[in-house]
């Protein structure tokens with residue numbers, strides 16, 4: 259239990275028996291403790307000096323505030339330091355390697371930021387007359403063209419604001435297509451190794467979700483899938499490359515079978531980074547696929563966004579795409595905002611967001627695409643796959659790599675907790691990596707691998723950076739195999755130790771209470 263003294267500091271926050279005595283402040287060298295703003299601020303402090311307002315008759319009709327608003331006050335330097343200290347407690351891609359699997363945490367090029375901040379892109383409003391935003395609409399149109407070309411698809415819906423939102427868009431397009439056909443298909447098939455958002459999306463859109471097992475080599479069991487197809491199956495949702503980091507080689511066979519049975523193929527394209535420029539999902543029979551601009555196309559990612567998840571659509575689903583979209587008419591860009599009977603978009607399922615999508619992300623993604631060019635994007639895929647295989651082959655002698663014999667991995671390397679000392683787990687390795695200065699890899703996902711550790715290096719890491727990570731990972735893994743007790747209490751050098759993550763997720767404390775109030779509530 260931390261004690262908060264009068265100045266707001268929390269001495270001995272990190273005191274652990276047997277370790278060096280805690281500091282008076284709770285700080286560890288330049289790693290500074292920071293209390294909540296409510297704990298350090300006081301109601302009667304302010305950073306500005308206002309003269310008393312001249313007396314005037316109130317026009318608020320009795321609605322004026324009578325009590326103090328309760329906002330914590332700080333002087334300007336205190337406010338600056340508070341937020342700067344908080345920012346230093348954040349680990350980000352600009353600080354170090356971020357090997358979070360299934361997330362493609364790649365470097366965000368600064369050129370993208372420069373372009374996104376140009377006033378013609380940054381300082382516009384979605385309700386501005388379209389004559390005044392032709393350049394911005396052209397960016398959306400050009401990006402759409404690239405996405406359609408790179409995927410070999412017919413159309414793209416630009417407005418979805420994240421991967422999961424894109425999934426919903428694709429599934430709603432499928433639902434609209436089925437309705438137009440007058441068919442009531444209720445089931446969506448999802449492989450066991452799917453990202454959690456896939457079954458969640460299908461259920462959210464009102465479908466019943468059924469699992470399809472994986473084969474021992476980590477791919478979809480094609481026989482089980484085709485055996486389940488029938489007149490009640492609306493769609494199959496497949497991640498390719500899949501969450502085990504493997505390419506689904508049978509996707510074309512699967513698509514053909516699904517189409518034959520009257521269903522649609524949704525491909526989760528969040529892992530597109532591994533195949534961009536190499537494989538066109540349209541050639542594999544995909545009907546809808548979301549693309550995470552915040553993964554493959556390097557737009558910032560994390561802390562909840564802002565994401566952007568455009569959805570490419572096949573010829574069969576294009577008529578049902580959501581509004582709005584950009585179109586070129588007589589040399590001018592226009593926004594199609596409403597359905598018009600008899601037009602090619604008359605089947606649209608409606609609108610997913612208030613406006614047109616994440617303009618800032620579109621500008622960044624297009625900048626990234628143009629600065630790489632088609633050949634550069636192909637190299638992105640190749641280098642991301644090379645880096646992942648380098649990690650896989652460098653660690654498979656110390657860690658169990660369950661699919662090491664299933665051929666080269668794609669852009670992610672996966673390991674299991676098999677072979678760790680009794681009582682040691684994937685969590686201990688993750689915590690040990692924090693002491694080594696790395697954000698841990700994705701842990702316990704995908705569920706099909708016991709104690710999974712999913713490492714995605716991306717193409718933006720140098721060999722030197724990978725070697726350092728591999729060295730740290732080897733060292734921590736060897737400690738977990740040797741049963742080094744100190745690893746059970748890692749991290750030792752972080753501001754916080756092992757938090758109760760389950761409690762934090764299930765019962766998050768989102769509202770600060772004054773200590774007296776909090777005690778009364780206990």
Ligand SMILES: *Cc1c(COP(=O)(O)O)cnc(C)c1O
Pocket residue numbers: 360361420421422423453455497501526528529550565566567
């Ligand atoms: C990241 C990811 C998603 C979800 O994307 P969000 O933008 O986080 O909603 C879906 N599927 C896979 C495989 C992913 O890696």
